[in-house]
Amino acid sequence: MKITQPSGSSLGLGLLAAVLLGGFGLVVARSGPLAPTQVTVAHAEERALRAELFGIGTVEARRSYFIGPTAAGRLKAVHVDVGDRVKAGQLLAEIDPVDLDERLRSLEAAYARAQSAVSATEAQRKDMLARREIAGLNARRYRDLGDQHFVSASAVESRQQELTSAQAAVDATEANLQSARQELTRLKADQDALREQRQNLRLLAPRDGIVTSRDAEPGSTVIAGQAVIRLIEPDSLWVKVRFDQGRSRGLAVGQATRITLRSNPGQPLAGQVARIEPLSDSVTEERIAQVGFDQIPPGLSVGEMAEVTVETTVALAALALPNAAVKHTARGTGVWTLQDGKPAFTVVRLGQASLDGLVEVIDGIRREDAVIVHSERDLAPGKRIKVVEQLAGSLK
Template identity: 30%
Template sequence: MAAGGLFWRATRPIPVRTAAPASNIEVRVFGIGTVEAQVLSKVGFQIGGKVVALAADQGDRVAAGALLAKLDDAAQRAKVMKTQAAERQAAANLARSQAQQARAQISYQQKKLVSERRQALAGRGSVSQEQADDAQTSEGLAGSDVRVAAADAGVAAALRDDAAAQLQIENVVLAQHELRSPFEARVIARHKELGSVANAGEAVFTLIEPQSIWVRAYIDEALAGGLEIGQTVFVRLRSEPDRTFEAGIVRIDQENDRLTEERRVYVRCRGCDPRHQIRILGEQAEVEIVKRVIPSGIFAPLKFVTGYDGRFGTVWLLENGRLARLRVEFGERLLDGRLQLVSPLPQGSALVVDSRTDLREGRAAYAMQASGS
């Protein structure tokens, strides 16, 4: 009788949990990255000098063209004043040359008229030929004076233009004593303080364009298939682990990292305020990329699959009231460890997702409860 009881207990139908079809399942890819800025500039002066003014510090937001810092410009201002005086002198010389040119022209016209009259009178015998020749010579000399005066005026005009160009150069150099923001920016770092000497080209500030902040994430190339620009991404900062930000893929590098075998993906927040969210460069971030959505399917938790090799594995089925083993093909692997069942199941069968230790092929069983997504 005891033996019969043991036999009945070993052969009686047992309840097992089965997997019910799940719908609208997101296939997500996980990656680790850091907060970076696409537009980052280390700005400094084009010339060297002593810093006498600083108008910004790290964390400040500055408008395009805003003054950031200034060098001692006393010597350069003196050069500008000297060049302004030289330009005024050149302009005065030009005016004098132009007046002399006008005077020479008038003298030439007067002597030309005298020469013409004396030539006519000489023809009638009213004046001597010598007087006519003298008048003609005076006319020629006056014409030469006109050409000399015109040349002097041209030289004076060139000197005036040279002085104006030199003044412009000095003003450009003077403007280079001021450092201004090349775009609307946020100051990440200030590298110089008042009184320090900044060399030409040396960084004084590090600026970023706030709207260009993104997360550079690294995705295992084995999981990177199907990634596309515009896909939705959920970002979690290390400093705010209980909060996620919705973002989107804006760039995918066209070359993988050969050493780590990872693909670089850049994601940018879709609704973040650049003054507050995702603003600390270099902070670690976790990303989950929604690669696609599976409308409907059956998913098996990995712990209920044996011999899984990345594509195939063996599962338990409940088929016509009996347990059976079946090797099936899987597709996507979800972040929670579930595997998408690709192989069609036999008609009337169900996938068993139960951790019972008394499962064996051919044993009678019945579905106790369906396990959803």
């Protein structure tokens, strides 16, 4: 490179030096530790704050039935399968009765015999009553005859004794009759009990519902209380939601919710908080609540995961800040405010928070105070900063 013009040479040289030094100065000032920290700033202002609560849960049936025998036995037949819709009273399964029917028959025979015994005793009683009547008539006639001294006193006494004897025979037969009747009642009760027991071996649907599981097959032995069929009432499906304890403030029955099912994330469903369980989960530190659907969607499956958003309060206007501005330090919760263009830490008291990232400020800053939201790096009091519209990597 041959420079022919001295002026051109010095011009180019000056330019080069300027570019070099300028570039150097620029990069030193613009980047590295000497550069000011870039931050974005928001002003505290009244904003509509929708306090909402987010939790996840699973779809559960409010009422589900575990149907099984009350006594151990062998399963004879299962008449329904998973997914079947059943009506109240429908026979679902049967337990093998073993000798129950025979015992019932024998009891029936005993009952019939007892009935015959009652009839026989009744007939005896009638006979005795008739004898007593005749004895009474005889006794009265002899007494009259005795009073007129037609017969001897001994004959009168004899007739009187006959009457007493007949009366005793009547009493005895009546007692017999009562006993026979009681026997009949006992046998009847026995029979009923056995029938009931027999009936109990037939597992019936208590309500209209859907079979969710068939836990035993014919031939298998089940113990008392073991479920053979599980049934749910499809109308009673709701979502059991777990909320973080720390954020569950304001949760109440009747609050409107949006339920997003895992199977259909695009379409939130409307619902309401139906129940809040009085017991929290102390291990997971979660509050548990049930949220019912306003309208149960078709094809809902039990156990499906759902995301639930509860509106705990209606939108309220409050002094609010983005939560990215809030710092939790050992000194307490606070924000970095801009004072004379330098950051300064201000302790604040926070109220409600909304899911879209706003947080209510109860105390600590005033309206229109400038607060640092995003920053490139750690802030310290009095650090040099530069306010920019946005930092790198923001929304598309």
